[in-house]
Amino acid sequence: MHILVTNDDGITAQGLLALAQAARSIPDTKVSILAPDRNWSGGGHVKTLDRPLRVKETILADSIQAFASDGAPSDCVALALLGFFETKIDLVVSGINPLPNLGHDVTYSGTVTAAMEALIWDTPGIAFSLGSVENHLNIQDFTPAASIARRVIQSAIENGIPDGTLLNVNIPYLPEAQIKGFRITRQGLRVYRDRLDKRIDPRGRPYYWIGGDSPTGTPEAGTDVGALADGFVSITPIQLDLTMYTAIPTLGNWKF
Amino acid sequence: MHILVTNDDGITAQGLLALAQAARSIPDTKVSILAPDRNWSGGGHVKTLDRPLRVKETILADSIQAFASDGAPSDCVALALLGFFETKIDLVVSGINPLPNLGHDVTYSGTVTAAMEALIWDTPGIAFSLGSVENHLNIQDFTPAASIARRVIQSAIENGIPDGTLLNVNIPYLPEAQIKGFRITRQGLRVYRDRLDKRIDPRGRPYYWIGGDSPTGTPEAGTDVGALADGFVSITPIQLDLTMYTAIPTLGNWKF
Numbered sequence: 001m002h003i004l005v006t007n008d009d010g011i012t013a014q015g016l017l018a019l020a021q022a023a024r025s026i027p028d029t030k031v032s033i034l035a036p037d038r039n040w041s042g043g044g045h046v047k048t049l050d051r052p053l054r055v056k057e058t059i060l061a062d063s064i065q066a067f068a069s070d071g072a073p074s075d076c077v078a079l080a081l082l083g084f085f086e087t088k089i090d091l092v093v094s095g096i097n098p099l100p101n102l103g104h105d106v107t108y109s110g111t112v113t114a115a116m117e118a119l120i121w122d123t124p125g126i127a128f129s130l131g132s133v134e135n136h137l138n139i140q141d142f143t144p145a146a147s148i149a150r151r152v153i154q155s156a157i158e159n160g161i162p163d164g165t166l167l168n169v170n171i172p173y174l175p176e177a178q179i180k181g182f183r184i185t186r187q188g189l190r191v192y193r194d195r196l197d198k199r200i201d202p203r204g205r206p207y208y209w210i211g212g213d214s215p216t217g218t219p220e221a222g223t224d225v226g227a228l229a230d231g232f233v234s235i236t237p238i239q240l241d242l243t244m245y246t247a248i249p250t251l252g253n254w255k256f
Numbered sequence: 257m258h259i260l261v262t263n264d265d266g267i268t269a270q271g272l273l274a275l276a277q278a279a280r281s282i283p284d285t286k287v288s289i290l291a292p293d294r295n296w297s298g299g300g301h302v303k304t305l306d307r308p309l310r311v312k313e314t315i316l317a318d319s320i321q322a323f324a325s326d327g328a329p330s331d332c333v334a335l336a337l338l339g340f341f342e343t344k345i346d347l348v349v350s351g352i353n354p355l356p357n358l359g360h361d362v363t364y365s366g367t368v369t370a371a372m373e374a375l376i377w378d379t380p381g382i383a384f385s386l387g388s389v390e391n392h393l394n395i396q397d398f399t400p401a402a403s404i405a406r407r408v409i410q411s412a413i414e415n416g417i418p419d420g421t422l423l424n425v426n427i428p429y430l431p432e433a434q435i436k437g438f439r440i441t442r443q444g445l446r447v448y449r450d451r452l453d454k455r456i457d458p459r460g461r462p463y464y465w466i467g468g469d470s471p472t473g474t475p476e477a478g479t480d481v482g483a484l485a486d487g488f489v490s491i492t493p494i495q496l497d498l499t500m501y502t503a504i505p506t507l508g509n510w511k512f
Contacts, residue, residue: 044300044330045363052455052463074300078466082452104376104496107301107363120360120448151512159510162503184507186499192376196338199308207308210334233512237503240360243442247418247493251440254415256407256489 001029001157004089004118006076008040008097008110011068015096017060018142019128022150023093024064026157032085033066034076036110041097045113046072053079073114081121092118093153095128096145100170102217102224103190106238115166119240125166126156131228132173133214144176148233152182168236170228183232188223191216257285257413260336260345264296264353264366267324271352273316274398275384278406279349280320282413288341289322290332292366297353301369302328309335329370337377348374349409351384352401356426358473358480359446362494371422375496381422382412387484388429389470400432404489408438424492426484439488444479447472 003023007016016035023031037056040046053071060066067084069076073094080089094114101109115125130145148171161167168187172179195212217225227234259279263272272291279287293312296302309327316322323340325332329350336345350370357365371381386401404427417423424443428435451468473481483490 039306042303042305044302044328044369046300047298047364047450047466049298049466050295052465054461054463072300075466078450079452079464082450082466084452084464106498107369107372107496108303113300113363116363155510155512162500162506165500165503167507182512184504186501186504187497194303194334194338196335196340205310207310208335208340209308210303210305210331210338235507237500237507238498239500239503240363240498241443242362242494242496242498244418244421244493244495245442247421247495248440248442250418251423251491251493254411254438256411256438 002087002090003029003031004080004092005031005033006035006073006092006094006114008036008043008073008114010039011035011037011058011066014140015098015142017062018146019093019096019149020060020064021062022146023153025150026154034080034084035068036073036076037068037070040072040110042108043072043110044108045116046074048072048075055079055084073110074117077114077117081123089123092123092125093128096142096149097129098132098140099129100131100228101127101129101168102170103188105190106168106187112168116240119166124156124161126152126169127166128169128171130171130173144174144179145171147176162237164239165237168238170224170234172228172231174231178231179233180231183227183234185224185227185234185236186222187236188220188225189218191218258343258346259285259287260348261287261289262291262329262332262348262350262370264292264299264329264370266295267291267293267314267322270396271354271398273318274402275349275352275405276316277318278402279409281406282410290336290340291324292329292332293324293326296328296366298364299328299366300364301372302330304328304331311335311340329366330373333370333373337379345379348379348381349384352398352405353385354388354396355385356387356484357383357385357424358426359444361446362424362443368424372496375422380412380417382408382425383422384425384427386427386429400430400435401427403432418493420495421493424494426480426490428484428487430487434487435489436487439483439490441480441483441490441492442478443492444476444481445474447474
């Protein structure tokens with residue numbers, strides 16, 4: 001079982017190291033690491049076509065070999081699945097993102113779109129994120145999340161992820177003993193609270209921040225948002241058919 | 257009816273001008289234009305959070321006022337919907353992309369993710385792409401596509417796009433008289449034919465192109481790929497709940 005580990009926070013992120021170590025601790029696995037050389041958070045599902053990509057060999061903080069690319073997370077996955085490594089990749093794991101990826105976050109999220117890219121190439125993918133909050137960014141302990149990630153990866157290897165599906169896993173930011181269990185969920189409702197923040201630069205010209213507050217969510221039962229709010233690991237099966245099937249008959253009555 | 261026109265090919269693209277003119281030709285509309293200052297094709301659903309955005313006033317080739325931002329297409333939509341313009345935006349239209357956006361293209365496509373961003377902010381969105389082929393890029397005639405876009409926008413205004421839905425419209429690259437009609441479709445199967453192309457630079461170091469051939473698709477009946485192949489305009493209703501509902505019971509049996 002050859003596992004690719006990637007992320008969207010970049011090769012130096014603590015969450016990548018934690019996930020790589022979790023994957024390596026599973027018996028009979030070979031782990032390769034190829035991740036962006038910088039932070040791509042909120043960078044979406046990218047295919048870089050108009051410039052070539054560079055890949056540099058490096059080591060993680062535990063002295064293990066890794067590769068850093070100047071592409072997006074999904075580019076790293078494409079590089080790996082199209083043959084950068086000599087042996088075939090059997091599973092792509094992405095993360096551990098320090099902030100959760102819930103509801104509509106999935107199309108923005110570099111962590112999740114890395115797993116989407118795996119799905120495009122018929123390879124199972126799992127995205128891992130930690131249900132932390134913004135101001136915990138620098139004091140993260142990834143130990144409980146890494147242990148949970150190990151259990152999810154092991155179960156995915158044993159059971160096999162259903163075809164055409166990736167797993168979007170969000171883990172409560174709690175000591176492992178306080179995590180109440182695992183829930184299989186649907187994508188919930190994210191509530192974005194962005195505001196446009198117009199400022200004037202020292203030369204008198206305007207610039208614009210997409211600012212405002214961190215997103216919240218509607219903690220409905222059965223959803224990713226709800227599971228995380230209740231202290232459960234949320235595992236959402238995600239697919240790439242975005243068709244709104246129920247709208248097809250309605251649109252069929254339109255005249256053009 | 258205040259319509260925002262954007263795209264992912266950048267403010268100077270011929271397809272943007274064609275779409276803006278189509279929108280302006282609809283009675284009782286006010287049209288504003290805010291598009292990226294450069295090409296973002298394949299750039300995904302982006303939210304730029306770690307740097308501010310600039311917006312410059314410019315004019316299109318027909319001397320009409322427009323605004324160009326250094327953000328992604330989805331950033332342009334966020335800027336507009338969060339208040340860059342004085343009056344509220346009622347509809348976002350994106351395109352006309354010179355190449356089709358079919359099947360799994362929707363999560364990569366800047367054209368479609370611009371409409372996704374509209375949906376995030378509860379605003380109707382329509383993405384328009386032309387079913388052209390790569391080598392037609394410089395000899396495009398957008399006149400038939402602009403006329404079709406006008407008919408779709410007008411029908412969307414009259415009927416109202418169903419809640420939580422955007423329209424992904426692909427138009428055959430044919431004279432209007434040869435276009436056979438409109439089909440409401442589901443997202444089809446795209447077949448990517450990317451290959452990793454490793455090269456050596458003049459300094460002896462490797463670099464990697466995500467190369468290979470243009471994607472094809474499986475022209476199944478009922479799909480976007482099939483409709484376009486048959487000479488019909490394809491209109492696919494798209495939503496943002498990516499949950500693979502059928503996998504939930506299966507995953508419920510996993511042990512962690």
